[in-house]
Amino acid sequence: VISKAKIKVKRAQNSREFALISAMLQEMEQKKLAQWFEKDHRTMPWRSDPSPYRVWISEIMLQQTQVAAVIPYFQRFLERFPNVESLSSAPVEEVLKCWAGLGYYSRARNLHKAAQQISASGRFPGTLEDLLQLPGVGPYTAGAIASIAYEIPAPIVDGNVIRVFARQHKQKKITSTRKEVWAWAKEEVFNANKEGTSPRVFNQALMELGATVCTPRKPDCQNCPVAATCLGQDQSELYPLPVKKDWVEIQEECLLLFSGDRVLLSLAKKGEWREGLWDLPRLSEVAGLDGGSEKKVASVRLTVTRHKIMRAIYTRKSNHEVGTDWVTGNNLKFFSLKELPPHGAGLRKSLSKMGLNGEVAPA
Numbered sequence: 001v002i003s004k005a006k007i008k009v010k011r012a013q014n015s016r017e018f019a020l021i022s023a024m025l026q027e028m029e030q031k032k033l034a035q036w037f038e039k040d041h042r043t044m045p046w047r048s049d050p051s052p053y054r055v056w057i058s059e060i061m062l063q064q065t066q067v068a069a070v071i072p073y074f075q076r077f078l079e080r081f082p083n084v085e086s087l088s089s090a091p092v093e094e095v096l097k098c099w100a101g102l103g104y105y106s107r108a109r110n111l112h113k114a115a116q117q118i119s120a121s122g123r124f125p126g127t128l129e130d131l132l133q134l135p136g137v138g139p140y141t142a143g144a145i146a147s148i149a150y151e152i153p154a155p156i157v158d159g160n161v162i163r164v165f166a167r168q169h170k171q172k173k174i175t176s177t178r179k180e181v182w183a184w185a186k187e188e189v190f191n192a193n194k195e196g197t198s199p200r201v202f203n204q205a206l207m208e209l210g211a212t213v214c215t216p217r218k219p220d221c222q223n224c225p226v227a228a229t230c231l232g233q234d235q236s237e238l239y240p241l242p243v244k245k246d247w248v249e250i251q252e253e254c255l256l257l258f259s260g261d262r263v264l265l266s267l268a269k270k271g272e273w274r275e276g277l278w279d280l281p282r283l284s285e286v287a288g289l290d291g292g293s294e295k296k297v298a299s300v301r302l303t304v305t306r307h308k309i310m311r312a313i314y315t316r317k318s319n320h321e322v323g324t325d326w327v328t329g330n331n332l333k334f335f336s337l338k339e340l341p342p343h344g345a346g347l348r349k350s351l352s353k354m355g356l357n358g359e360v361a362p363a
C-alpha cells in the first residue's frame with residue numbers, strides 16, 4: 001500500500017516542492033522512527049548506562065566488528081578498565097592483550113593514548129570540537145559520544161545511515177565522505193531535537209534501522225517506520241551500489257616451530273604493519289637459524305581491510321634444546337599456547353588451521 005505521503009513525495013521529487021514536502025514530513029517520520037526504536041531496540045550493555053567513557057569504548061570496538069562479537073569484549077574490557085584512570089595508567093601491552101581478537105590494534109593504542117590525554121586534562125571532553133582532538137576519534141565517533149552520552153544534536157554517519165539515506169533519496173553512488181549524507185544527518189538530528197526527540201534516541205534509531213530493518217539484502221520495508229518517505233524501496237538493491245575495492249595481494253611464508261609445547265613468535269617492530277603484535281616468524285627472519293629444512297604443511301587465506309593475504313605455513317625440525325630460550329633478539333621468543341602475547345587474526349587463523357585453536361588462550 002502506497003501512502004498518500006509517499007505519492008506526494010514521488011510527484012514532487014524533481015521539483016522545488018520536494019525539499020519543502022520532505023521537510024514537512026520529517027517531524028512525523030522522526031517521531032515514528034523514535035517510537036519504533038524505543039519499542040523494538042536490541043539490548044546492548046553500553047545502552048543501559050551511556051556514560052561518555054562507555055559510549056566511547058563501545059563505538060571504537062564497533063568500528064570494524066559486529067555487535068554480537070563486541071559484547072563479550074566490551075564486558076571484559078570494562079571489568080579490567082572500568083574508567084579512564086584505570087585505562088590511562090595501564091601498560092599499553094595490557095590494553096593490547098585485552099583487545100586481542102578484535103583486530104585493528106591501532107584502535108587499542110589510540111584508546112590508550114586518548115585516555116592519557118583525558119587524564120592529563122582532568123576531564124572527559126564535553127563538546128564535539130574537544131572530542132575530535134582525541135587520538136582515534138573522527139567525526140563519527142565524536143558525533144556518537146556527543147549525541148548518545150551528552151544529548152548534543154550532532155550527526156553520525158556510518159554504513160547503516162548511508163544505506164538508509166541512499167534508499168530514502170534514491171542515490172546510487174554514496175560514500176561516507178559525501179557531504180550530502182552528513183548534511184542530511186545533521187539536519188535530521190537537529191530537527192528531531194527541536195521537535196522533542198532526543199539526539200540519543202534519534203541517532204541510535206537511525207543506525208538501528210539500517211542494522212535491523214533496512215539491511216543490505218532484503219530490507220523489511222513492510223515493517224519500516226519511515227517507509228512513507230522512502231523513494232527507493234521498490235528497487236532497494238540499487239541504493240547504494242556496492243563500491244569496488246582495490247585489492248592488494250600479499251604472499252607470506254611463515255614458520256611454525258615448537259620447543260616442547262611452546263611456539264616461536266616474532267614481534268612486529270615499531271613502524272611496521274601490525275606493530276606491537278606477535279605472529280609466526282617469516283621464513284626470511286629465521287633463515288639459517290637452527291638448521292633443518294622446511295616442509296610446507298598448510299595454507300591460510302586472510303583478508304585485512306583491502307589486503308588479501310595468502311599465507312603458506314612451513315614447519316621444520318628444530319635442533320635446539322627443548323626448554324631453552326632460543327632468542328636472537330627481543331623480537332623472537334617462544335610462548336606457551338595458553339599464554340599468547342598480543343596477536344592478530346594471522347596467528348589465530350594459522351594456529352586454528354593447524355588444529356591448535358582449542359589450546360589458544362581466550363582473547
Ligand code: SF4
Pocket residue numbers: 164167168213214215219220221224225226227230231232233236
Ligand atoms: S522503506 Fe525499505 S528501503 Fe526504505 S528505508 Fe525503509 S527498509 Fe529501507
